[in-house]
Amino acid sequence: MPTPPSPKALAELTRCLGPAKVLSGPAIARAYDRDAYVLASTKAHAVVRPETTGDLVTLCRWATRHDVCLTPRGAGTGLSGGATPSPDAVVVLTSGMRRVLTLSPQDGLAVVQPGVVNAHLDAMVRPLGLTFAPDPSSQSTCTLGGNIAENAGGPHTLKHGMTVQHVLAARVVRGDGSIVELGHPTGLDHGLDLLGVFTGSEGTLGFLAEATVRLVPRPQALHTVLAAFPTVRAAAEGVGRILKGGILPAALEMVDSQVVAAVEDAFAAGLPREAAALLLIELDGTPPEVAAEACLLEKMLVEAGADPVQVAQDPAARERLWLARKKAVAALGRLAPAQIIQDGVIRPSLLPEALERIAAIGRSHGLAIANVFHAGDGNLHPVVLFDAADPERVRAVEQAGLDILDMCMAMGGTLTGEHGIGLEKRAALGKMFDADALAWQKAVRLAWDPWGRWNPDKALPVRPCLEDQPR
Numbered sequence: 001m002p003t004p005p006s007p008k009a010l011a012e013l014t015r016c017l018g019p020a021k022v023l024s025g026p027a028i029a030r031a032y033d034r035d036a037y038v039l040a041s042t043k044a045h046a047v048v049r050p051e052t053t054g055d056l057v058t059l060c061r062w063a064t065r066h067d068v069c070l071t072p073r074g075a076g077t078g079l080s081g082g083a084t085p086s087p088d089a090v091v092v093l094t095s096g097m098r099r100v101l102t103l104s105p106q107d108g109l110a111v112v113q114p115g116v117v118n119a120h121l122d123a124m125v126r127p128l129g130l131t132f133a134p135d136p137s138s139q140s141t142c143t144l145g146g147n148i149a150e151n152a153g154g155p156h157t158l159k160h161g162m163t164v165q166h167v168l169a170a171r172v173v174r175g176d177g178s179i180v181e182l183g184h185p186t187g188l189d190h191g192l193d194l195l196g197v198f199t200g201s202e203g204t205l206g207f208l209a210e211a212t213v214r215l216v217p218r219p220q221a222l223h224t225v226l227a228a229f230p231t232v233r234a235a236a237e238g239v240g241r242i243l244k245g246g247i248l249p250a251a252l253e254m255v256d257s258q259v260v261a262a263v264e265d266a267f268a269a270g271l272p273r274e275a276a277a278l279l280l281i282e283l284d285g286t287p288p289e290v291a292a293e294a295c296l297l298e299k300m301l302v303e304a305g306a307d308p309v310q311v312a313q314d315p316a317a318r319e320r321l322w323l324a325r326k327k328a329v330a331a332l333g334r335l336a337p338a339q340i341i342q343d344g345v346i347r348p349s350l351l352p353e354a355l356e357r358i359a360a361i362g363r364s365h366g367l368a369i370a371n372v373f374h375a376g377d378g379n380l381h382p383v384v385l386f387d388a389a390d391p392e393r394v395r396a397v398e399q400a401g402l403d404i405l406d407m408c409m410a411m412g413g414t415l416t417g418e419h420g421i422g423l424e425k426r427a428a429l430g431k432m433f434d435a436d437a438l439a440w441q442k443a444v445r446l447a448w449d450p451w452g453r454w455n456p457d458k459a460l461p462v463r464p465c466l467e468d469q470p471r
């Protein structure tokens with residue numbers, strides 16, 4: 001087992017880094033005991049708030065001397081338990097590393113510290129006509145370090161790609177304090193794609209201390225449409241019609257009637273309450289491209305039976321239409337004390353069947369399940385609403401989650417589109433990969449972190465004693 005840091009060891013760390021950067025005590029332990037995955041928690045022995053790469057090196061050398069493991073943490077919005085402290089771990093916060101170090105519009109890049117908030121970077125480069133394209137729905141809070149560690153997606157992933165497509169280079173601190181540089185700021189690198197391996201590694205390979213990210217021109221024109229459908233099946237079939245219709249929307253999102261009701265009750269956004277499901281579709285590009293695609297889209301939506309179809313005429317109207325998507329999770333939060341946002345992937349053509357099967361899984365466990373998801377990517381997010389104080393309900397939620405993932409895999413899909421494995425999906429990994437594939441992944445992980453220093457119980461536990469650790 002990893003060792004909890006002794007009071008003497010913590011005092012030594014405090015001397016090395018200074019008291020403002022090492023925090024502990026009951027309030028700290030409680031404040032950082034979980035992320036947005038509510039079914040797992042572990043008290044943090046201490047929280048460290050480095051400000052520089054040098055602080056991280058000092059921390060890792062100290063952790064090596066005392067065999068302490070470390071859990072990186074950005075904003076804690078992760079949905080699979082990745083930032084929940086590993087047993088006996090010290091949590092390493094990125095909130096002290098929030099600087100944009102270099103902004104080079106002519107090269108289309110920014111060098112950032114990991115604690116920079118996604119939306120802050122985007123707002124900073126907006127006046128330059130640029131954007132940081134990955135836009136998870138948590139973007140007003142989540143950090144670039146968390147985005148890179150989870151290979152985050154978002155509504156515009158369909159056209160613009162996942163975070164991995166927008167990271168050019170990274171500086172990573174390994175468990176012994178050594179520093180590796182991955183990728184290249186030009187985006188042109190040779191040799192094995194180690195930056196690709198690191199992106200999406202959920203804080204298990206090392207600590208991202210600095211990243212060079214790609215900035216791209218903001219689209220000149222946007223066309224945002226909210227289409228209401230009389231049945232969930234009709235909306236799901238509409239997704240297939242759009243995808244094979246010869247246009248690639250920037251975003252193609254879907255919400256069901258439970259989300260519509262929750263958002264209307266909370267925000268009175270003017271959504272069509274009578275709809276069984278809504279598609280939110282956004283086109284982007286040059287004005288002539290967008291105009292041509294908008295005509296095609298309108299035709300497809302009419303043929304798919306959408307009614308009414310609302311088109312945003314100005315930025316304020318666009319914001320209002322996006323409320324249905326961006327505020328869905330917050331609005332659903334008013335309906336139950338707790339929620340789990342599942343994350344599985346299927347081919348978009350299988351959406352009609354998958355949504356019916358998710359509803360049946362909810363009924364079989366007596367659970368309310370709402371859907372708000374990246375339909376164009378086939379990236380499902382069933383939101384399970386429940387009371388976490390009721391152990392029987394919690395068991396039902398866990399089983400429903402596994403049933404949904406089994407369904408995705410049986411349909412030829414995958415375990416996670418963007419939220420990662422973390423703690424939540426460890427048990428399902430063996431269903432997705434055979435023993436050889438898992439052994440291969442573990443070997444890669446141990447090549448980076450042979451000490452099992454970083455997040456040792458997450459995704460693919462590297463210390464056998466942690467595999468079945470109760471949380």
Ligand SMILES: Cc1cc2nc3c(=O)[nH]c(=O)nc-3n(C[C@H](O)[C@H](O)[C@H](O)COP(=O)(O)OP(=O)(O)OC[C@H]3O[C@@H](n4cnc5c(N)ncnc54)[C@H](O)[C@@H]3O)c2cc1C
Nearest residue numbers: 074075076077078082137143145146149152153203208418
């Ligand atoms: C309402 C809501 C909506 C969401 N929408 C989306 C969405 O549309 N798309 C999507 O992909 N996700 C979404 N998420 C999930 C979450 O916001 C993303 O995974 C995000 O990237 C996490 O960022 P964070 O800063 O909160 O990271 P955290 O939750 O703090 O950490 C996430 C993981 O990254 C690791 N980590 C953090 N910083 C570092 C670092 N510097 N070095 C190494 N490892 C590190 C942690 O150990 C952990 O494993 C949503 C979450 C919520 C609550």
